[in-house]
Amino acid sequence: MRVQMQNIKVIDGTYKIRGNDTDMAGLVFPLVEEFKVGAKGGYVTVDGAAVNGFPDRNIKIKMSGPEGYELVGENVQATVREESDAEIVERIRERFEMLKDMTKAVKKGDVRAMIVSGPPGVGKSHGVEEVLDRYKTMQALGAGKSFEVIKGAMSPIGLYCKLFKMADKGNVVVFDDCDSIFQDDLSLNILKAALDSKKTRMIHWNTDSFKLRNEGVPDSFRFEASAIFITNMKFDKVKGKLREHLTALESRCHYMDLTIDSEKDKMLRIKQVTQDGMLDSYDIEDETKEEIMDFIDINKNRLRELSLRTVLKVADLAKAFPTKWEAMAENTVMRRA
Structure with a gap:
């Protein structure tokens, strides 16, 4: 019942x-x-x-x-329970482990497409590229397929040409912070064809184009590769016409939200990655590394961006200016009060 x-x-x-x-x-x-x-x-x-x-x-x-x-009926509310810091860290760590596993599945072709959503500077791109980089050695030896990371703006015809060049089975196209393609009807239709659930995915360009002729690109081709979209947007928070576009894309992809939704989540993610050795390559004392993290934590509400990138910026300053890095950081990574 x-x-x-x-x-x-x-x-x-x-x-x-x-x-x-x-x-x-x-x-x-x-x-x-x-x-x-x-x-x-x-x-x-x-x-x-x-x-x-x-x-x-x-x-x-x-x-x-x-x-x-x-x-107990409706009048007794569901338990109000705050996650502990350890639980938050473990939840986020699990999501990033899932991200690695899903990226492997995309590379193998078991998963056709994936959307990765999370705030800037928490390691989304690194998590994907770390997995794909492992295939570079095989690729150099001619035994593996390739992947390509695309950042920034892209025109519809540029997208069509890129997908043609990467169309072979086993290849992966990574769109990293390339959100402009979501807002263009023609680009979206190309992506919908590329990621269609049908066994055979054909993409067509039905207007005459000098660029296609000049580059030897046919007006239709079979697409067998996979795609990953890395974005700062939360699709379920978007409204209006863009939401309709994203729904069409989301229906063709696995959607992974990294669940880093608060400043506390971000700070704990930063601490976790730092503790896992992010600053190990820096020739600075362990005490200085701790001071860097204290600086980030104490000033998190005034930083221009609370992110892993900011930690690396401050570490760069600590290496370049051992005696005055804090003063330098106050003027470069913090907003004026």
Whole structure:
């Protein structure tokens, strides 16, 4: 029986978080479906998105029987739970691990296209290119297919020509902060054809073009490559005509939101990447590295941009000006009060 608009309080149940069974007793969730018995035992289905720290989807809480929870109605609110810093770091780390796995799948051709959404300067491009760079050695030896990263503006005919050159199976076209193509009807139609769900994807240019003739590009071709779009936009927040364009593209791609939505998320991501060794290549003392991170943290609300790029800028100053890098940073990476 399906129950709507009801909340439940878990009395005795567990949910697997990062491989470990976690006690859920006392937590309140919106009920999606009453207790059932499946292949792996009994469970109740709840809306995990209602409580911080749980997946943004329906989840199954494992329990031995319907006595493992009680209906508490609409008046008892879902549990208000703040994610700990460790949970936020782990959530973001998992997303970036997924990004690497999805990029590998795109390279293999198992995934036709992917959109990666997240704020600037958190490592989106690095996460994708780090995976694709591993194929460069094979490519140099003639054993692997290629990839190409495209940044900035691109005309519709330029897009058509680029897709033709990269059309072979195994190739990957990465559009990095190339959002202008989303707003052009002709470019979008080209992308829709390139990423169509049909087995055979044909792209056509139906008007006469000197550029195509001059470059030896046919007026139609079969596209078998894959594509990755890296953007700062959150598609579900966009409105108007652009939203219609993005919906058409999103329907043809896997959409990955890196879930870095707050200044706190950004700061924790920056700390995580730095602790993982981002500054190891800099010839500066460990104490100075800690001072750099303290500078970023203390001044995060006045920085021109809270990002990994800003950390690297400050590290450059610390290396170039060991005794006065803080004063230099105040004048180059911070806004005036």
